[in-house]
Amino acid sequence: MTTTPAPSPFPAMTSPGVDVVLPCLDEAEALPRVLARVPPGWRALVVDNGSTDGSADLAHALGATVVREERRGFGAACHAGLLAATADIVCFCDCDASLDPADLVPFVNRIRSGEADLVLGRRRPQGRGSWPPHARAGNLALAQLLRRRTGLRLHDLGPLRAARREPLLDLGLTDRRSGYPLQMVVRAAEAGWRIAEYDVPYHPRLGASKVTGTWRGTWQAVRDMNRVLAERPTGEGAPR
Numbered sequence: 535m536t537t538t539p540a541p542s543p544f545p546a547m548t549s550p551g552v553d554v555v556l557p558c559l560d561e562a563e564a565l566p567r568v569l570a571r572v573p574p575g576w577r578a579l580v581v582d583n584g585s586t587d588g589s590a591d592l593a594h595a596l597g598a599t600v601v602r603e604e605r606r607g608f609g610a611a612c613h614a615g616l617l618a619a620t621a622d623i624v625c626f627c628d629c630d631a632s633l634d635p636a637d638l639v640p641f642v643n644r645i646r647s648g649e650a651d652l653v654l655g656r657r658r659p660q661g662r663g664s665w666p667p668h669a670r671a672g673n674l675a676l677a678q679l680l681r682r683r684t685g686l687r688l689h690d691l692g693p694l695r696a697a698r699r700e701p702l703l704d705l706g707l708t709d710r711r712s713g714y715p716l717q718m719v720v721r722a723a724e725a726g727w728r729i730a731e732y733d734v735p736y737h738p739r740l741g742a743s744k745v746t747g748t749w750r751g752t753w754q755a756v757r758d759m760n761r762v763l764a765e766r767p768t769g770e771g772a773p774r
């Protein structure tokens with residue numbers, strides 16, 4: 535960074551901890567690898583979304599805090615984790631080993647230093663199969679629509695991210711499916727948050743694909759995202 539950042543518009547932080555929300559639907563294969571990569575001292579909050587493969591018990595046995603969310607949906611799981619979090623800084627990371635929770639360390643440093651209010655990981659595919667072409671193209675188109683709507687120049691709307699808990703709650707996010715990450719960015723941008731992007735490696739997931747690798751999942755995600763982009767600005771999330 536070469537410029538002096540504007541001061542954070544939010545109140546000073548009170549707790550030094552970090553909670554990492556890990557939405558989880560049948561990710562027993564990936565959980566050991568993911569949890570082993572959570573930085574020391576941070577709390578892993580695995581939000582079990584009705585798994586039938588023993589993910590919840592495994593996460594508990596591996597030392598994670600397990601939150602149960604019966605309502606299906608990526609957003610439902612992420613939001614349950616946000617509500618269960620208590621640390622000043624909350625991170626989000628998929629639980630399929632496609633992303634590395636350790637990559638969140640610089641994100642958190644940037645939030646903590648007050649240089650950014652929301653930090654997003656720009657996914658950089660590693661090897662074949664980590665990010666199918668249709669998903670990559672869809673994501674790029676979405677980033678362009680986002681630019682038109684908010685003026686934000688982002689390359690990705692990836693799930694690896696960090697922000698402060700209370701301001702995040704103040705955004706009043708309502709989407710509980712695939713539109714959740716997009717709604718977070720749209721509302722944060724409209725509330726004047728400083729949003730930063732970091733390159734992060736993106737690996738082929740462990741376990742069976744549920745969204746990106748299936749037509750049904752992709753179609754539903756596109757519909758959810760379009761609904762978010764059609765929303766009128768709410769005025770929520772502005773600094774108190």
Ligand SMILES: Nc1nc2c(ncn2[C@@H]2O[C@H](COP(=O)(O)OP(=O)(O)OP(=O)(O)O)[C@@H](O)[C@H]2O)c(=O)[nH]1
Pocket residue numbers: 556557558559560561583606607608611627628629630632739742743744745746747748
């Ligand atoms: N799809 C989906 N994922 C959920 C749900 N609840 C929690 N998750 C978790 O959310 C994270 C992201 O979902 P993924 O299935 O990896 O979605 P994706 O990365 O777009 O696509 P694939 O990796 O190809 O399946 C994973 O850790 C899932 O286990 C849910 O109801 N639906």
Ligand SMILES: [Mg+2]
Pocket residue numbers: 628630632739
């Ligand atoms: Mg995935």
